[in-house]
Amino acid sequence: MQTSYRHHLSLAEKAYTFLKHSPLHSHLLESLSSHFTSEAASHLLLQVQTSRPLTLRFLSWAHHHPSFFTLHPKTLAIHILTKFHLFKSAQRLVEELITDENPSCFSVFDSIKSTYTLCNSASSVIDLLIKSYCKLNCPQKALDVLHLAKSHGFMPGVLSYNSIFDVMFRLRVPISCAQELYSEMVRDGVTFNVYSYNILIRGHLSGGEFGQALEFFVEMERKGCLPNMATYNTVIDAYSKAGKIDEAFKLLLFKLYHEHPVPDEITYETLIGHCGSAEFKSRVALMKGFCMKGLMEEASRVLDSIIKKGWALNDSVYNVMIHGYSKGGNVRMALKLYKEMVAAGFVPNTICVIALVKELSNEGMSEEFSLVLQNVLRECALTEAEPAKVLVEVNHKEGNIEAVLDVLNEMAKDGLLPNSEKTAISR
Numbered sequence: 001m002q003t004s005y006r007h008h009l010s011l012a013e014k015a016y017t018f019l020k021h022s023p024l025h026s027h028l029l030e031s032l033s034s035h036f037t038s039e040a041a042s043h044l045l046l047q048v049q050t051s052r053p054l055t056l057r058f059l060s061w062a063h064h065h066p067s068f069f070t071l072h073p074k075t076l077a078i079h080i081l082t083k084f085h086l087f088k089s090a091q092r093l094v095e096e097l098i099t100d101e102n103p104s105c106f107s108v109f110d111s112i113k114s115t116y117t118l119c120n121s122a123s124s125v126i127d128l129l130i131k132s133y134c135k136l137n138c139p140q141k142a143l144d145v146l147h148l149a150k151s152h153g154f155m156p157g158v159l160s161y162n163s164i165f166d167v168m169f170r171l172r173v174p175i176s177c178a179q180e181l182y183s184e185m186v187r188d189g190v191t192f193n194v195y196s197y198n199i200l201i202r203g204h205l206s207g208g209e210f211g212q213a214l215e216f217f218v219e220m221e222r223k224g225c226l227p228n229m230a231t232y233n234t235v236i237d238a239y240s241k242a243g244k245i246d247e248a249f250k251l252l253l254f255k256l257y258h259e260h261p262v263p264d265e266i267t268y269e270t271l272i273g274h275c276g277s278a279e280f281k282s283r284v285a286l287m288k289g290f291c292m293k294g295l296m297e298e299a300s301r302v303l304d305s306i307i308k309k310g311w312a313l314n315d316s317v318y319n320v321m322i323h324g325y326s327k328g329g330n331v332r333m334a335l336k337l338y339k340e341m342v343a344a345g346f347v348p349n350t351i352c353v354i355a356l357v358k359e360l361s362n363e364g365m366s367e368e369f370s371l372v373l374q375n376v377l378r379e380c381a382l383t384e385a386e387p388a389k390v391l392v393e394v395n396h397k398e399g400n401i402e403a404v405l406d407v408l409n410e411m412a413k414d415g416l417l418p419n420s421e422k423t424a425i426s427r
Contacts, residue, residue, distance in 0.1 A: 012043035079119035169203030291324030326355035
């Protein structure tokens, strides 16, 4: 046995010399290949494990020689590549090992475990092994490795659980299995991340478990794991396709009113596409949400969808869009809609009128400013408003636009403007 050990060690030393001193002469390594051994390969990998160039040079050669590049040296290589943070290379090697040699997951894990301390490895190698089984659509083997790892004192990270959840849902494994794994994560104190919740939500929605999916949605917010755009897109899309339009709208409106502006990726087009005529008010609310956030391109697309449906625009639609375009600096579009609104017999509300006249003033559009102002005063028939109307007209003639806006704000406070609200407009 001692002679055999010396033989393997001698082969490893020769290969090491060729790797270190003759990197451009691969034929020297090839001269060893016919009698190189698995044990020699393992010796060599342990010798070069701190040198990334030498490790990669050896693996480039060994990859073509399955006669000596067997389970043990391959698991050493997986540890070393993981330590170098060469995760993709390590995963490719794991997948090659699993598919080409088809060892049992128990023997692979045993080899990983037995070589763990030799390479001063990290637990991320366990995550990598589990992820590889998942990528190869082997959820049961991934679960077996997870439980083996835990029974031997390893603590697989959230990446492992996420990978298993993902493959379970992709392969339509009974949803009860995913729920058991979820309970196991909770018992073990594994911290969920946004990707964990997104996978769980998507998987339960695809299985028709809408109630459970929303419970995960609520739970993630309660635990301080804020939903991202993928979360919202997934839920809104699933609810829309299932005909649950009201719930989808509520979710999107909650996002609009209480959180950051919605990026372009939001799938509200899907939501709109599944609406029926009963959702007209919801579309207006959605449009208002976009306007409030200054997302006028999105609001315009909702408006276009209303028009395409053949629905008549009402005063709410006009007021929301005029105000949004005015605040967004697109005064010409705001004025166009204002003229349409007046021609249709609607009376613009105070908020949109003051926003419009202010923007017309800022743009120096004096004729248009005068037109809108005269329309407002003409519609203002209350006797109590007469003194204020005079003040507006006088200041307008004198070109004192700031004073005009001040008077209009005061009229809004006092409820003297048509369809006015009781709060002054922020200037």
